[in-house]
Amino acid sequence: MHINDAVFLEDLCPKFKFRQWRKSIHRFTGKSCIYCGKPSESIDHVLPRSQGGLSTTENCVPACLSCNGDKSNENALYWYRRQKFYDPRRAMAIRAWLEGDLRLAIRLLQWANPNFKISNKNDKKNESEYKAA
Numbered sequence: 001m002h003i004n005d006a007v008f009l010e011d012l013c014p015k016f017k018f019r020q021w022r023k024s025i026h027r028f029t030g031k032s033c034i035y036c037g038k039p040s041e042s043i044d045h046v047l048p049r050s051q052g053g054l055s056t057t058e059n060c061v062p063a064c065l066s067c068n069g070d071k072s073n074e075n076a077l078y079w080y081r082r083q084k085f086y087d088p089r090r091a092m093a094i095r096a097w098l099e100g101d102l103r104l105a106i107r108l109l110q111w112a113n114p115n116f117k118i119s120n121k122n123d124k125k126n127e128s129e130y131k132a133a
């Protein structure tokens, strides 16, 4: 059974799974930092691991190295409020993200940044599959 093999492979290769997961986090924001909008180069824990924060999608946001380093072990929402680039729409987006409502988070980020783009690679792929069939 191919389907069972695939599940088994993911269990055997947690590193591969982890990399895919990291990529998908960056894709949600079009590879931009959730705090300042610069290119995201890292994954930041909104609630730091030192305070019991988990490595789940709800607690992990794309961040640039500057924000990630500056925030350090602080709770992101408290830290973000003190930043010069503070934007209430982004603060709302971070809150929505934490609650697991990524669709709302992305919509708020789009509102905060009109240049925000999401790749449509999946749509194109489906289209070519449709043509092949």
Ligand SMILES: [Zn+2]
Pocket: 033, 034, 035, 036, 037, 038, 063, 064, 065, 066, 067, 068
């Ligand atoms: Zn940043």
